[in-house]
Structures are given as C-alpha cells and as structure tokens.
Amino acid sequence: MTEAPPPGQGAPRAGRPARRRGAAESLLSIVLVLEAMSMFFVILVVNGRGLLPTGVAFGGGLGAIVLMLLVSRVLRFRWGIVLGWVVQAGLIACGLLDPVMYVVAAIFVALWTYCLVKGTQLDRLNAARYGDANGPAGQA
Template sequence: MRVLCSSTLIGEFFVIGFAGLVAMKDDSLSGGAVWGVCGVAMLLSVLLCGALGRRGGIELGWVLQAGLVASGFVVPMMFPLGLCFAGLWWASIHFGRKIDEAKARWAALAEAEAEAGGNAA
C-alpha cells in the first residue's frame, strides 16, 4: 500500500507546484500567499510518504485530497484534478491493502512450505 500511496503523493507534489504557477497569474493573489499555501501542501505530500505506516497517515492524506479539491476555488482546473487524485488515493489504499494481504498470504505459505521441507529432511 505504501508504494501506491507514495506514488500518488509524489504525483500530487508536482501537480500542486504547477497549480501554484497557474495561481501566480491571478493578480488578486500575492506570490507569498500562493507559495506559502503551495509550499505547505507540497511539503505535506512529501512528508506523508514517510508517515503512511504511522497512525493517522492515511487520514492526513485524505485531508490533503480535500485541500486539492478545494483549491479549485482558486484554480478551477484543480476541481477535476483534485477529484482524479482523490480517486487515485482511494484506489491506492484499497488495492494496496489487497496486495499487502496477498503478499502476507504468500509469505506465510512459503514459510509453511520451508518448515515442511526442513522437517522432511
């Protein structure tokens, strides 16, 4: 799960940066405000890669997804992009857990076969 979720978060890092560049063209927004918000969101996306195995990491990822969708009020293209990444986030969690469960079953099966082979010799 961590690999899929981390891939999604790194993709978001770049999308947030590009959205910051688009937001800079809005004369009503100051550069400091744009890069303050984008910088925090980009930093959060990278830090979450390391926090996925810890308590609350997945939930913080959902907060980031909500923030991406909400950023569509400033950069309208972020509505569909945010929804796409929220879908990717869900898929990363859902299918990542299934992959982790399958890996655990295969590891348990391999260990049982190794023990059976060791006892037979």
C-alpha cells in the same frame, strides 16, 4: 587483520534489517509525490492569474508541497493514511481558487482511492502467501 571496505562504501550495516514497504504504502507515496509535483504548477497558475498575492501563493503552495512530501513518509501508520485523506480534501479545496482544480483533484482522489484499495488487497494477499501475520511492515 581485517581489510577496510573499498572507498565510497561504508562498513556493512549491522543491526536490524531494512523494513519492507507494503504495496499500499508504496503506491500511496507515489500518488502524494505526483500531487506535490503538480502542486508546483498550481502555484504558478494561481500566481500568474493573480488569484492570490504572490507571497501567499508561493508560501501556501510550498507549504502544501512540504506537507505532501512529509505525509508520504508516514503512510505506514494508520494516522498517516488519515493525513493523506486530509491532503486529498485540501486538494479539492483548491477548486475554490480555480475551478479546473476540481477536475485535477477528482483524478488524484480517484487514483488515491484505487491505490489504497488495491495496495491493501496486495498486502493482505502477500501476508497470507508468505505467512506474515503482522503485515508488510511487521506491525499490527
């Protein structure tokens, strides 16, 4: 007779092993989550200065936050990276509402670019070192 797992722990997960996340995917998702958190403050500034009606400021801002969080989950795909660049362009476009956002966007775009370049380099180095020809996620 087999013993039941301790309370609070389910049965061991059978089937496929957990997917390894690459360095680029991890770093870029961190950048997008940081952007989502900063977008909350952008919503407050835009609403507080009366640049947009309250509903538009909060609705559009919350929509942007949700988009950033969703994109952070699909960065393992090439089209996810492209969507990340679209998010960066949207962040730059926020400068039309408040010119200070150009500075914030420049910082985040620089961070995004650096993380993409360095993360890709690390992924290639790790793939060569550990003999994983398909990359960190096991995909081509």
